Amino acid sequence: MDDTDKLHIVxxxxxxxxxxxxxxxxxxxxxxxxLRLVNPxxxxxxxxxxxxxxxxxILQQARVFKTLEDAIADCKWxxxxxxxxxxxxxxxxxxxxxxxxxxxxxxxxxxxxxxxGHERNGLTNEELSKCHVxxxxxxxxxxxxxxxxxxxxxxxxxxxxxxxxxxxxxxxQYIDYDSLASQYAMESxxxxxxxxxxxxxxxxxxxxxxxxxxxxxxxxRANIETTELNILRGILKAINRQFNNNH
Ligand code: SAH
Numbered sequence: 001m002d003d004t005d006k007l008h009i010v011x012x013x014x015x016x017x018x019x020x021x022x023x024x025x026x027x028x029x030x031x032x033x034x035l036r037l038v039n040p041x042x043x044x045x046x047x048x049x050x051x052x053x054x055x056x057x058i059l060q061q062a063r064v065f066k067t068l069e070d071a072i073a074d075c076k077w078x079x080x081x082x083x084x085x086x087x088x089x090x091x092x093x094x095x096x097x098x099x100x101x102x103x104x105x106x107x108x109x110x111x112x113x114x115x116x117g118h119e120r121n122g123l124t125n126e127e128l129s130k131c132h133v134x135x136x137x138x139x140x141x142x143x144x145x146x147x148x149x150x151x152x153x154x155x156x157x158x159x160x161x162x163x164x165x166x167x168x169x170x171x172x173q174y175i176d177y178d179s180l181a182s183q184y185a186m187e188s189x190x191x192x193x194x195x196x197x198x199x200x201x202x203x204x205x206x207x208x209x210x211x212x213x214x215x216x217x218x219x220x221r222a223n224i225e226t227t228e229l230n231i232l233r234g235i236l237k238a239i240n241r242q243f244n245n246n247h
Contacts, residue, residue, distance in 0.1 A: 003106045003107065003163065004031050004032050004033065004034075004106075004163065005033065005034055006034075006105070006106040006109070006110065006111050006112060007032055007034060007102055007106060007111075007112050007114070007159060008034045008035075008036050008071075008072075008075065008111060008112065008113045008114070009023065009027055009032065009034065009035050009036070009113075009114055009116070009152060009156070010036045010037075010038060010068070010071050010072065010113050010114065010115040010116065011023060011035070011036070011037050011038065011040065011115075011116050011148070011152075012038045012039070012068055012115060012116065012117055012118060012123060012127055013038060013039050013040070013041070013117070013118040014037065014040045014041065014043075014118065014119065014148065015041045015118060015119055015120075016041075016047070016119060016148075017040070017041070017042045017043055017045030017046075017047040017048040017051075018047040018048065018050070018051045019051075019119065019147070019148045019149050020035075020037065020040060020043055020045070020048040020051075020059070020062075021045075021047065021048035021049060021050060021051030021052035021053075021055075021059065022051045022052075022147075022148075022149030022152075023035065023116075023148065023149045023152045024048070024051075024052040024055040024056075024058040024059050024062070025051065025052050025053055025054070025055040025149075026149050026150075026152045026153035026156055027055070027058060027152065027156055028054070028055035028057075028058055029153075029156075030153075030156035030157055030159065030160040031160055031163070032156050032159065032160075033057070033058050033061065034061075035058050035059070035061070035062040035063075036062065036063050036064075036065060036071045036113070037062055037063070037064045037065070037071075038064075038065050038066075038067065038068050038070075038071050039064075039065070039066060039067075040064065043062075043064060044059065051149075068115065068127055068130060069130070071113070071115075072113045072115070072130065074111050075110075075111040075112060075113040076105060076110040076111060076112070077101065077102070077105045077110070077112045077113075077132050078112075078113045078114075078115065078130060078131045078132050079093075079098055079102070079112070079113065079114045079115065079131055079132065079133055079134070079135055080115050080123050080127065080128045080130075080131030080133070080134045080135070081114065081115065081116050081117070081123070081134070081135050081136070081137075081151060081155060082117070082122060082123060082128065082134050082135070082136055083122060083136065083137075083144045083145040083146065083151075084122070084136075084144065084145075090128065090129075090131055090132065090133055090134050091133050091134070092133070092134050092135070092136060093133050093134070093135045094135065094136070094138060095135055095137060095154065095155055095158035096158060096162070098114075098133065098135045098155075098158070099155075099158040099159045099161065099162035099163075100162050101133075102114070102159055102162065103159075103162045103163055103165075106163075114135075114155055114159075115127065115131065116148055116151060116152060117148075119147075119148050122145075135155070137151060137154050137155070176225070179225040179226060179227070180223060180224070180225055180226070181224050181225060181226045181228070181229040182226075185226065185229055186219070186220075186224070186229070189219075189229055189232060189233060189236075190212065190215075190216060190219075192233060192236050193212075193215065193232075193236060194212055196236045196239055196240055196243075197211070199240065199243055200239065200243055
């Protein structure tokens with residue numbers, strides 16, 4: 001099972017089936033596939049299928065629940081989305097830190113739910129009270145209510161970016177130090193390279209033109225592994241053999 005399977009999008013009391021289809025599409029675009037529906041007005045539905053355009057697999061797998069409690073029973077962390085700030089005790093996050101925390105939870109093998117409310121009324125206070133945190137997508141304060149599927153799109157995109165970034169928690173260029181050639185092996189390679197380049201008259205020891213320091217810099221940048229160094233040594237040997245045969 002993939003980590004993205006641990007992130008569940010939960011739609012509560014959705015009244016327009018088209019929004020369910022558009023949500024499935026938004027999710028699939030961002031690589032998420034676990035959709036849960038709490039008491040939808042109409043589902044399955046042709047409108048949902050039409051708006052899913054190619055994400056029908058997500059609709060087919062979607063699980064329908066009678067209550068929000070049932071839908072989130074197996075989740076360890078629950079996020080409620082809300083267009084308005086409501087004076088409730090739960091902490092209010094922006095999407096980025098929320099997505100980071102979702103990643104932490106799934107990395108520990110646990111389920112996360114992000115819940116979305118009814119098109120007109122949003123999540124009820126009771127639904128919001130079941131969430132660990134609330135998240136609001138920052139936008140025009142005079143027009144802050146996004147279409148349901150558009151809100152799912154923004155939230156899943158933010159999660160997509162956070163989930164993609166896992167490799168960035170490693171150094172930018174991942175180096176497997178265990179496989180790296182030792183400095184001793186690199187020095188003996190540089191000797192071999194210098195001798196070979198001299199033998200074929202590429203390098204004139206009297207006029208070295210900083211060729212060797214530049215080649216050293218090039219090879220150090222490449223973080224050469226032992227197996228790669230063996231290939232380079234093999235190439236030098238072949239050049240030497242060929243050159244000696246011809247002279
Ligand atoms: N009038 C409702 C908005 C309903 S929009 C309200 O004030 O809450 C339907 C759903 O889309 C919301 O319940 C929420 O889940 C999501 N949504 C819409 N705009 C959002 C925003 N700016 N931030 C976070 N979620 C949003």
